[in-house]
Amino acid sequence: xxxxxxxxxxxxxxxxxxxxxxxxxxxxxxxxxxxxxxxxxxxxxxxxxxxxxxxxxxxxxxxxxxxxxxxxxxxxxxxxxxxxxxxxxxxxxxxxxxxxxxxxxxxxxxxxxxxxxxxxxxxxxxxxxxxxxxxxxxxxxxxxxxxxxxxxxxxxxxxxxxxxxxxxxxxxxxxxxxxxxxxxxxxxxxxxxxxxxxxxxxxxxxxxxxxxxxxxxxxxxxxxxxxxxxxxxxxxxxxxxxxxxxxxxxxxxxxxxxxxxxxxxxxxxxxxxxxxxxxxxxxxxxxxxxxxxxxxxxxxxxxxxxxxxxxxxxxxxxxxxxxxxxxxxxxxxxxxxxxxxxxxxxxxxxxxxxxxxxxxxxxxxxxxxxxxxxxxxxxxxxxxxxxxxxxxxxxxxxxxxxxxxxxxxxxxxxxxxxxxxxxxxxxxxxxxxxxxxxxxxxxxxxxxxxxxxxxxxxxxxxxxxxxxxxxxxxxxxxxxxxxxxxxxxxxxxxxxxxxxxxxxxxxxxxxxx
Amino acid sequence: xxxxxxxxxxxxxxxxxxxxxxxxxxxxxxxxxxxxxxxxxxxxxxxxxxxxxxxxxxxxxxxxxxxxxxxxxxxxxxxxxxxxxxxxxxxxxxxxxxxxxxxxxxxxxxxxxxxxxxxxxxxxxxxxxxxxxxxxxxxxxxxxxxxxxxxxxxxxxxxxxxxxxxxxxxxxxxxxxxxxxxxxxxxxxxxxxxxxxxxxxxxxxxxxxxxxxxxxxxxxxxxxxxxxxxxxxxxxxxxxxxxxxxxxxxxxxxxxxxxxxxxxxxxxxxxxxxxxxxxxxxxxxxxxxxxxxxxxxxxxxxxxxxxxxxxxxxxxxxxxxxxxxxxxxxxxxxxxxxxxxxxxxxxxxxxxxxxxxxxxxxxxxxxxxxxxxxxxxxxxxxxxxxxxxxxxxxxxxxxxxxxxxxxxxxxxxxxx
Numbered sequence: 001x002x003x004x005x006x007x008x009x010x011x012x013x014x015x016x017x018x019x020x021x022x023x024x025x026x027x028x029x030x031x032x033x034x035x036x037x038x039x040x041x042x043x044x045x046x047x048x049x050x051x052x053x054x055x056x057x058x059x060x061x062x063x064x065x066x067x068x069x070x071x072x073x074x075x076x077x078x079x080x081x082x083x084x085x086x087x088x089x090x091x092x093x094x095x096x097x098x099x100x101x102x103x104x105x106x107x108x109x110x111x112x113x114x115x116x117x118x119x120x121x122x123x124x125x126x127x128x129x130x131x132x133x134x135x136x137x138x139x140x141x142x143x144x145x146x147x148x149x150x151x152x153x154x155x156x157x158x159x160x161x162x163x164x165x166x167x168x169x170x171x172x173x174x175x176x177x178x179x180x181x182x183x184x185x186x187x188x189x190x191x192x193x194x195x196x197x198x199x200x201x202x203x204x205x206x207x208x209x210x211x212x213x214x215x216x217x218x219x220x221x222x223x224x225x226x227x228x229x230x231x232x233x234x235x236x237x238x239x240x241x242x243x244x245x246x247x248x249x250x251x252x253x254x255x256x257x258x259x260x261x262x263x264x265x266x267x268x269x270x271x272x273x274x275x276x277x278x279x280x281x282x283x284x285x286x287x288x289x290x291x292x293x294x295x296x297x298x299x300x301x302x303x304x305x306x307x308x309x310x311x312x313x314x315x316x317x318x319x320x321x322x323x324x325x326x327x328x329x330x331x332x333x334x335x336x337x338x339x340x341x342x343x344x345x346x347x348x349x350x351x352x353x354x355x356x357x358x359x360x361x362x363x364x365x366x367x368x369x370x371x372x373x374x375x376x377x378x379x380x381x382x383x384x385x386x387x388x389x390x391x392x393x394x395x396x397x398x399x400x401x402x403x404x405x406x407x408x409x410x411x412x413x414x415x416x417x418x419x420x421x422x423x424x425x426x427x428x429x430x431x432x433x434x435x436x437x438x439x440x441x442x443x444x445x446x447x448x449x450x451x452x453x454x455x456x457x458x459x460x461x462x463x464x465x466x467x468x469x470x471x472x473x474x475x476x477x478x479x480x481x482x483x484x485x486x487x488x489x490x491x492x493x494x495x496x497x498x499x500x501x502x503x504x505x506x507x508x509x510x511x512x513x
Numbered sequence: 514x515x516x517x518x519x520x521x522x523x524x525x526x527x528x529x530x531x532x533x534x535x536x537x538x539x540x541x542x543x544x545x546x547x548x549x550x551x552x553x554x555x556x557x558x559x560x561x562x563x564x565x566x567x568x569x570x571x572x573x574x575x576x577x578x579x580x581x582x583x584x585x586x587x588x589x590x591x592x593x594x595x596x597x598x599x600x601x602x603x604x605x606x607x608x609x610x611x612x613x614x615x616x617x618x619x620x621x622x623x624x625x626x627x628x629x630x631x632x633x634x635x636x637x638x639x640x641x642x643x644x645x646x647x648x649x650x651x652x653x654x655x656x657x658x659x660x661x662x663x664x665x666x667x668x669x670x671x672x673x674x675x676x677x678x679x680x681x682x683x684x685x686x687x688x689x690x691x692x693x694x695x696x697x698x699x700x701x702x703x704x705x706x707x708x709x710x711x712x713x714x715x716x717x718x719x720x721x722x723x724x725x726x727x728x729x730x731x732x733x734x735x736x737x738x739x740x741x742x743x744x745x746x747x748x749x750x751x752x753x754x755x756x757x758x759x760x761x762x763x764x765x766x767x768x769x770x771x772x773x774x775x776x777x778x779x780x781x782x783x784x785x786x787x788x789x790x791x792x793x794x795x796x797x798x799x800x801x802x803x804x805x806x807x808x809x810x811x812x813x814x815x816x817x818x819x820x821x822x823x824x825x826x827x828x829x830x831x832x833x834x835x836x837x838x839x840x841x842x843x844x845x846x847x848x849x850x851x852x853x854x855x856x857x858x859x860x861x862x863x864x865x866x867x868x869x870x871x872x873x874x875x876x877x878x879x880x881x882x883x884x885x886x887x888x889x890x891x892x893x894x895x896x897x898x899x900x901x902x903x904x905x906x907x908x909x910x911x912x913x914x915x916x917x918x919x920x921x922x923x924x925x926x927x928x929x
Contacts, residue, residue: 316812337814347812355812358805360872369802370813376795383793384739391740403742423813 006067007032007197008053008086008166013064015048015057022048023062023221030166035188035198037212039205041243041468045221046201050168054088055081068166085165089155091174091301095143102126102139105158129157133187148276149180156187167191168199173207174302177279185211203300205236205507217242237500240507244470244499252475253447255454259478260291262329263462264345264431269323271304271311271486281307281318283486289431289462294453296477297466298502304486305466306350309433313347314340327430341370344430348420350439350466352413356420359409363401364390366408366419371426393422398448414445421452431462438472450476470499484508549917550866554881554888561892568895569888572770575763580692580842582887583776584609584835584851586880588858589865590787591831593879594824596862597791599804599871600649600656602825604663605832605858609851610671612638612836617680617846620687627684635833641667642829643822650821664855672848681845690779691841694772710768717773718764721781722757729753776838783831788876800824804871860907861886864914868922885910 008030015023023045030036040046051057053066055075066073068084075081081088095104102123111122126139135153137146143154152172159167169188173181181204188198188211202208208215215234217224224242227234271282282304289295299305310317312325314337325332327343334340340347349355357366367390368375375386390404397418401411408419417437424432434453438446453476457463467473473480480497482490482505490505562569588605595602612634619630641663648659682688699712729749736743744752767773791797799820802810811817835854840846865882867874886907893903 313812314814336816337812338816341814349812354806355808358802358809358872360805360868361801365798365801368798369810369815372795372798379795380793381795381798384735384741387736387741388739405742 005031007069009065009067010049010053011065011067013049013052013062013066015045015052015062021221023052026064026218026221026223028216028223029226030197030199031214033192033195033197034213035192035200035211037208037215038199038201038218039203039208039215039239039243040218041470044218044243046218047170048221049218050088050170050201053081053168054078054086082162085163086168087159087162087164087166088168088170089152089159089172091171093148093151093155095151095154097144098142100140100142101130101137101146101154101157104143104154105129105139105161107158109161125161126157129160132160133157134183147180148279149176149184152176152180152184153187156191164196166197166199168201170201171203171301172200173202173204181207203302203507205239208239209234209236215239219243236507237504240500240503244503251447251471253451253454255457255476257292257294257457257478259293260460262288263291263327264289265326265329266312267324267326269308269312269325270321271307271318272320274317274319281486282311285323285483285486285488287481287488287491289464291430291460291462292457293479294457294463294465294477296473296480297464297483298470298473298480298506299466299483300506301468302485303483303506305483306435307486308483309347309435309464309466310349312340313337313345313433316347341427341429344428345433346370346424346427346429346431347433348417348424348435348437350436352416352420356423357408357416360407362405362407363394363399363411363419364404367393367404367422367426370423371428374426374428389426390422393418393426397422397452412445414441414448417441417445417449418452421449425456429461431464432456433464433466435466436468437465438467438469446472470502473497473502474499482506550864550878550881550885550914553914554885557885557888557892561888561895565892565895569892570762570766572766574891574895575766576770576774578884578887578891579777579780580774581891582883583691583774583780584839584842585854585857585861585887586780586883587783587831587835587838588854589861589879589883590783590876591828592855592858593862593865593867593874593876594787594791594800595656595828596859596867597804597871597874598800598821598824599807600821600824601859602645602656602660602663602828603855603859604645604660604667605828605835606851606854606856607664607667607671608638608641608829608832609836609839609854610846610848611641611667611674612833613840613846613850614671614674614680614836616687616833616837617683617840618674620684621680621682627686631687631837634837635830638829638831638833638836639826640829641832642826645829646822646825649825650818656825671850675846675848677848679845679847681840681843683841683844683846687837687841688844689841690775691838692844693775695775695778697772704765704769707765707769710765711772712768714764714768714773718761718768721764722760725756725760726753779834779838783834784876784880791876796820796823801872804873806872857883857886860911863918864911866918868918869915882914 006029010026010028013023013026026045026049028049038046052062055077058076059074068086073084096107105126106122110117111125112118123139130137130139133153133156135150135157137150143151172184176184185207188200192198200212212229214226214228216226217239219242227238265288267286269282269285270280273279273281285308297305307317311321312334314334315321316337325334332343334343334345353359358369364386368386372381375381375389387404393399394401394404399415399418399422401415408416411419437453438449441449453463453465465473465476474494474497478494480492480502481488482492482502484506485508489508492501558569568574588609592602592605615637616630616634619625619633620627645659645663648654649656695713697711697713699716701709702712704710733743733749743749791800799810799815802813802815803817803820807817836851839850861883862874862879863882864885865874865878865880867879889906889910890903893906
């Protein structure tokens with residue numbers, strides 16, 4: 001292996017955010033003409049690494065060196081990296097949906113003569129590119145009229161116009177159905193044979209095994225190892241072991257569960273995507289939660305965890321929802337958030353800033369937001385009672401703020417999360433669905449959140465915790481469901497659960513159903 | 514189950530007072546963003562008083578300012594609610610025209626008794642609001658477009674109803690509501706150097722001051738009972754004293770001129786009612802929740818569509834009130850009635866501290882914003898300024914007010 005075979009070398013990359021070390025001395029080599037897969041858990045640092053590479057985080061905001069084609073690179077922005085021939089296709093596609101395929105392909109790179117766009121040239125060139133990526137669509141078709149799978153191909157066609165040498169795809173098949181995924185992978189092989197080097201970031205290990213030449217594993221912001229699929233004996237289990245190999249330390253408050261009767265049961269729950277016609281996001285899911293029990297829901301990005309939770313919580317996600325919900329053994333109809341609250345369901349969202357809080361309001365008005373009717377007599381809110389309720393939560397939840405008139409937008413993540421939890425606890429729910437309750441929260445506040453969750457279970461409530469962090473689920477839950485591609489792929493009791501076992505189920509290795 | 518959490522980095526956030534919230538009096542914390550509008554209003558009044566050599570604050574002029582601007586202030590109440598929820602209503606000027614025309618046709622052409630006509634007009638205003646609310650809330654068209662269409666639509670309705678000419682005269686009772694004054698029920702009393710003044714008006718003023726003091730005191734007592742932070746006593750008393758002086762100054766001026774304008778009574782009722790409603794009613798709170806974060810409100814169980822719909826219904830009814838008042842004041846319903854009133858109402862709301870993104874604003878703020886515009890109008894007319902210069906100044910004030918809002922918000926954001 002000579003130096004000339006290495007197209008990209010990232011050496012000693014360290015990237016720190018306030019309070020968090022996202023990447024720590026990461027080393028990645030990409031060989032010319034290969035497909036390298038980068039694997040890691042959610043939050044392992046894969047996306048951060050790609051942002052460093054593409055210049056989203058400019059030179060100077062990280063430590064370490066990047067060499068491309070043997071030359072050191074100091075990108076100030078995406079334009080610089082694209083100029084070198086490095087193109088990233090993000091998970092969320094960056095297409096202008098109301099423009100045509102051809103316009104999107106040449107966006108920012110318009111085919112113009114004397115300042116006027118030459119539409120014949122544009123469309124002809126686009127048609128040629130579409131042939132190359134195997135997309136049978138008219139170049140003048142609007143992007144919003146084609147499916148996500150085809151949009152992905154348009155992105156690749158767009159990359160090809162930029163004389164791409166290194167193509168990076170972040171979770172390219174996460175939103176695709178099986179046919180589109182297969183087609184995309186086939187295309188990547190073709191591109192590799194044409195000499196375009198590819199890096200794919202993927203959770204789907206079967207795809208990694210099928211397409212990659214080598215695999216680099218990242219965990220907790222560090223490169224763990226790189227394996228060659230041709231020479232090393234790589235198995236999916238080995239990749240999983242590398243992805244999770246982390247031990248549980250004493251980060252969880254001790255807790256003994258007192259499990260009672262079933263409080264919530266979901267049967268044969270199926271949810272369709274509201275935006276992509278025909279895509280099934282949750283397929284025939286069954287799960288149950290008992291009083292006093294903390295149940296985990298594990299799944300990788302795009303598995304349908306949030307979609308499952310939100311569709312149950314008053315159909316706030318999805319269309320064409322079918323299935324049955326039972327509360328305390330009786331079937332209930334939950335058609336709106338009001339219904340859900342009335343039946344004692346609560347859902348604390350994973351993105352608390354966008355979906356959970358009114359950031360310009362104070363603590364008390366956020367705490368009372370979902371249970372305002374409890375504070376109101378004949379439609380009039382009792383201000384003083386509201387203050388008292390909020391202040392009680394401030395004390396019992398240990399929300400660190402001068403008083404409950406503090407603006408929520410100025411609190412730290414942990415305290416914001418406590419406000420969200422207070423809001424839902426105030427509605428006096430029987431079942432709490434907590435979606436990523438500790439995302440973006442420091443270790444100390446996490447401990448407090450865990451303590452609160454335990455307390456809720458001890459009060460006889462059922463708690464469903466959705467989390468990307470397996471150690472968290474293992475440390476907290478009595479029982480864990482795994483979700484992969486919209487299917488419940490396993491149900492594991494705490495005693496039997498291991499990170500490796502869960503990861504195997506989460507990557508859909510044992511989907512026999 | 515009482516495990517103690519490890520040291521917490523969140524502590525860093527707490528201000529020094531974090532450990533001592535209790536009932537210690539709140540530190541006098543001057544909030545320029547909230548109070549700036551009232552200071553600006555005082556400064557503008559003072560400026561014009563000086564420039565006009567005191568004519569600005571002459572009894573008759575104070576009465577004029579109130580009566581002339583009443584319909585815009587009524588619209589501003591509805592508008593601020595719409596803007597808090599993150600919408601806009603461009604159609605209110607045309608709705609003023611249409612409802613005024615409707616009322617005039619009923620009363621003048623069909624001799625419908627005026628109370629019936631007013632009730633019918635309010636219902637018509639509500640239906641107009643329901644029409645627009647349907648498209649915005651349930652059909653999902655942005656309010657800007659729906660009400661832009663409404664602006665044309667209801668102006669067309671106005672012209673159709675009126676047959677393109679003014680209809681009048683309006684019955685006396687309705688004119689009195691818009692333009693008239695309370696009778697001197699209790700006769701006059703002398704006020705020394707100020708001359709005679711209407712006793713009834715003075716008593717109403719004194720009662721108003723007493724009511725302000727009483728409600729403020731009750732609120733303070735309630736908060737103290739719940740161990741909440743309250744203003745220090747001196748600030749509490751100063752605030753009431755300032756309010757009392759302002760109210761009594763206006764009341765004495767009115768008492769010396771023509772007694773209480775009826776429209777002021779109406780306006781005061783609306784301001785008080787809507788202030789309490791936005792602050793205390795579940796519905797009012799939900800307006801702020803929707804404007805502050807639509808998704809969070811939805812996921813907290815707020816019936817977003819229904820709230821939005823009723824907001825527009827409310828706007829329609831208030832526009833009808835304004836329409837009746839406007840027609841009554843001019844003694845006829847004209848084809849151009851309410852022209853550009855939507856712009857004055859929107860400007861009043863934004864000058865009064867509403868945020869462009871929604872979620873922020875107060876009824877009293879919008880009223881103050883409307884009065885600022887009214888005072889500028891009136892003051893410049895007294896000075897004999899041409900109308901183009903009045904427009905110029907009003908435009909500049911609107912831009913400055915919103916620029917100030919954006920600026921303070923950016924600074925607040927940067928300090929996080």
